[in-house]
Amino acid sequence: MKQDTERYLAQVARDVNLCEGAAGIKRILVELHRRGTMSIHDMAEATRLPPPTISLILNRLSADGIVHRDKAGARFTEKGMKHVEAGMGIMSLGTVSCGSCDGTGYELDPGNRHSRLFDRIDKIVESRPDADVTVDQAKCTGETIARRLLLLHAWHVFDGNSILFLGDDDFISVAACSPEFLEDYFISDPSIASKPFDVTVIDIDPRILGKIDALGKQLLATNLTTIEQDVRRPLPPGLRNKFDIVFTDPPYTFNGCKLFLSRAIDALKHEKGSRVFLSFGHVSQDMMQQIQALIVQLGFVIDAIYPRFNRYEGGNIIGNMSQLLVLTLGENVHSPINVDEDYHAMLYTASITKDSNPD
The missing domain is CATH 3.40.50.150 (Vaccinia Virus protein VP39)
Known part of the structure; x- marks a missing residue:
């Protein structure tokens, strides 16, 4: 099943002309699994892929029944969740990032110091x-x-x-x-x-x-x-x-x-x-x-x-x-x-x- 999944990711990457290949598709799937529901903007920020490219990928994944899209964002279907967990081994939960510095390493304090x-x-x-x-x-x-x-x-x-x-x-x-x-x-x-x-x-x-x-x-x-x-x-x-x-x-x-x-x-x-x-x-x-x-x-x-x-x-x-x-x-x-x-x-x-x- 893992080989089938890898071939599928590679095919999706080719179809949308993604330079990052199957690894780029996997980055999207991992972030979506960690967060549950994501907007294109949040996904672009997390994966560093351009929003238009992410939209193309989500359209393809949606057509294949892997994700569902609505006004709230994108999330896995039951089929998609089974696909990524059992077929790809994607099972990680979300990580905690620094809320004060937004991950940049430079903390801002608009209310006091700054x-x-x-x-x-x-x-x-x-x-x-x-x-x-x-x-x-x-x-x-x-x-x-x-x-x-x-x-x-x-x-x-x-x-x-x-x-x-x-x-x-x-x-x-x-x-x-x-x-x-x-x-x-x-x-x-x-x-x-x-x-x-x-x-x-x-x-x-x-x-x-x-x-x-x-x-x-x-x-x-x-x-x-x-x-x-x-x-x-x-x-x-x-x-x-x-x-x-x-x-x-x-x-x-x-x-x-x-x-x-x-x-x-x-x-x-x-x-x-x-x-x-x-x-x-x-x-x-x-x-x-x-x-x-x-x-x-x-x-x-x-x-x-x-x-x-x-x-x-x-x-x-x-x-x-x-x-x-x-x-x-x-x-x-x-x-x-x-x-x-x-x-x-x-x-x-x-x-x-x-x-x-x-x-």
């Missing part, structure tokens, strides 16, 4: 312009802004460093320069006039830069600079080999990752300790293997990976979440794109079809 910071972040979130999906914008949630600040603080990013945000439709730069964050996480010494760090934001969208500039002036953020720049064009000489840290959330395509990491290399000081904080979608295993190979080929060391760290207001195709990777510059770092050349390959998800090959 109440003033959250009040400020709420105002920042309200100020952000609508996302432009043609350039793959997807605004992260207020909680993600706060968690990113805590993570960057834990990695010593704000201690005397020069930081570049390579795109910032999330407005992390503004939140980092807010008095609520500075007063909570840095000593206040009137004899020291300068800020503990400086921030530069590069973005293609003048709406974003205009709002960041306006908020920066309100906050008296003298350490915040904005520059309008399409990263497909070379970085200006004044921005090369200048920064200790680059934070970026590029288009979730191979070319997007390649281009933004290349510009990050151009912008970073080529010194030990220079880092990139890269947010990237939970893409297929095949694509993630290509991304990780690219990261290593460019000369980075992957210091840490935080799965499901970023949550987004939109971005249903990516399951409203993405991972965050911490990359440190290695000995032989190099950019695959000439520092003085334009980049002409397709970049954004809207312009890249499923059959497109990495450039």
Whole structure:
């Protein structure tokens, strides 16, 4: 019976063109067994598979009588429960995850410790312009802004460093320069006039830069600079080999990752300790293997990976979440794109079809 079940899972994976194969189908079945009833959104979050893909799989499982779907979500039929327990050995119960940090490792306390910071972040979130999906914008949630600040603080990013945000439709730069964050996480010494760090934001969208500039002036953020720049064009000489840290959330395509990491290399000081904080979608295993190979080929060391760290207001195709990777510059770092050349390959998800090959 087990062999029959394995063949069935493999066939379903082939029918829906699932890169993860039978193992991807099994992940869905295990999570459904543990939780009883699940929405597509919850299933995407638990399995890191795109919601449209999960919907296709559930349609097939429903047609085969394995699951039942209604407004409450998906759950096993009696036949399906027998199938997964007796035929596959899936019998585990749910696990307990950290409710305070949502599994990210960074606990938020909106009611007490972080109440003033959250009040400020709420105002920042309200100020952000609508996302432009043609350039793959997807605004992260207020909680993600706060968690990113805590993570960057834990990695010593704000201690005397020069930081570049390579795109910032999330407005992390503004939140980092807010008095609520500075007063909570840095000593206040009137004899020291300068800020503990400086921030530069590069973005293609003048709406974003205009709002960041306006908020920066309100906050008296003298350490915040904005520059309008399409990263497909070379970085200006004044921005090369200048920064200790680059934070970026590029288009979730191979070319997007390649281009933004290349510009990050151009912008970073080529010194030990220079880092990139890269947010990237939970893409297929095949694509993630290509991304990780690219990261290593460019000369980075992957210091840490935080799965499901970023949550987004939109971005249903990516399951409203993405991972965050911490990359440190290695000995032989190099950019695959000439520092003085334009980049002409397709970049954004809207312009890249499923059959497109990495450039």
